[in-house]
Amino acid sequence: MRGLRPRPYGVNRGAARPVREVMGRLLQAPAFSQRMRNEGISRAWREVVGEEVANHTRVAAVRSGVLCIEVSGAAWLHELAAFHKESILEEMRKRVKRPYIQDIRFRQHGERARGN
Numbered sequence: 001m002r003g004l005r006p007r008p009y010g011v012n013r014g015a016a017r018p019v020r021e022v023m024g025r026l027l028q029a030p031a032f033s034q035r036m037r038n039e040g041i042s043r044a045w046r047e048v049v050g051e052e053v054a055n056h057t058r059v060a061a062v063r064s065g066v067l068c069i070e071v072s073g074a075a076w077l078h079e080l081a082a083f084h085k086e087s088i089l090e091e092m093r094k095r096v097k098r099p100y101i102q103d104i105r106f107r108q109h110g111e112r113a114r115g116n
Contacts, residue, residue, distance in 0.1 A: 037099070041067070044095040048088055053080070058109075065102035067092065070109045081106045 041062060046054040056072040057080070071077045080088070089104050 038062070041096055044092060045069070048091040048095065049084075060107075062099055062101070065100055067101045067104045069104060069106050071106055072109055074108060077106050077108050 038059065042059045045057070045059050049057065053076075056076045058070050060068040060070045062068070069080070071080060085104055085106075089101065092101050092104070
């Protein structure tokens with residue numbers, strides 16, 4: 001294409017902004033704060049349940065105060081829901097202040113979430 005020259009990187013991409021301003025906007029973005037909160041919850045989950053259980057589970061979501069955990073199989077689902085739910089819930093409440101966790105629901109990986 002004649003007459004067209006490549007532009008140096010950054011030209012016509014808007015005025016340069018100070019890093020402080022860009023980071024401030026990023027940190028205030030709802031999607032970013034949600035992701036950071038979820039990372040904190042996932043970290044707390046791993047600390048509370050330990051590596052073995054964490055390797056068979058994952059934090060799927062937190063909705064309306066309910067921590068939704070996906071588990072790798074029926075045996076893990078039964079074990080956690082029947083024998084460990086209350087103690088895990090108590091420890092998670094100590095570590096995660098916001099959002100407040102009212103309950104934990106376990107579901108087998110691949111199951112559809114029921115209306116929460």
